[in-house]
Amino acid sequence: MLFSHYDRYQYVRSPLVEVICQLRFPAILSIGAKAPVDFQEAIRQEFPRFNKAQERPAPRMTLVDGAPKLVQPEPITNYNFISEDGLWKLNLTQNFIALSTLRYQRWEDFAQRLDRPLAQFIQIYHPTFFERVGLRYVNAFSRRALGLEGTPWSDLIQPAFLGVMAEPDVDESKIGKCSLEVNMSLEENRQMKVHAGPGLLGGAKKDPEVKFILDGDFSVTGNTAPDQVASGLEDLHYHAVRLFRGALTSELHTAMGAQPLV
Structure with missing residues (x-):
């Protein structure tokens, strides 16, 4: 049942x-405006590998002078922090932070792995709240x-x-x-x-x-x-x-x- x-x-x-945990928050523009140097330094021991990618959101329809128009949003920078063995990845954008793993063993281990980067994120960027916890x-x-x-x-x-x-x-x-x-x-x-x-x-x-x-x-x-x-x-x-x-x-x-x- x-x-x-x-x-x-x-x-x-x-x-x-x-296994993926994603926490979405209202856009924090400073994350996309400059590299998250302080955040990386705080988590670098656990996630020493780094790369970033420009992701282009799907076009959306809006009204311009009363007429419908397809608008392409600005690209969003996705910062990737990866463990030495490549099995754990932390993603940070101006809208969400996420932890994923290809080697999940038990919930307590996963939650502990999330605890430090999430605490550092909250300390550095001060999100007022999270819109979605997944x-x-x-x-x-x-x-x-x-x-x-x-x-x-x-x-x-x-x-x-x-x-x-x-x-x-x-x-x-x-x-x-x-x-x-x-x-x-x-x-x-x-x-x-x-x-x-x-x-x-x-x-x-x-x-x-x-x-x-x-x-x-x-x-x-x-x-x-x-x-x-x-x-x-x-x-x-x-x-x-x-x-x-x-x-x-x-x-x-x-x-x-x-x-x-x-």
């Missing part, structure tokens, strides 16, 4: 592809990696996430596309967006195996004070655990090498 309480587990064969988990379940080739998804994923593939008389090999898309309000300004279904990673250029993708994006909308971010993220993580565990059958849970977290 989606909203049941689940004990936390760590998985020997984790399906996680990437936490996203991208999972890709590989039957080949789990030794489950030939096992139908209906034995591994709960029916609510499968659509017609949950029906016993449906041959999944004949399905070209079957996915679940959910936008859902939770309690206290929490939101959940979910994509679930078979898919290919990277356009199948490196890996042709069809995996089951479970992509959960959880967020707090409205204005969140800086000192309320940590508790908001803890709550989003709790929802992420419930979504993940609620999608698994006991067979898949066991096959991934579930180990209780204490």
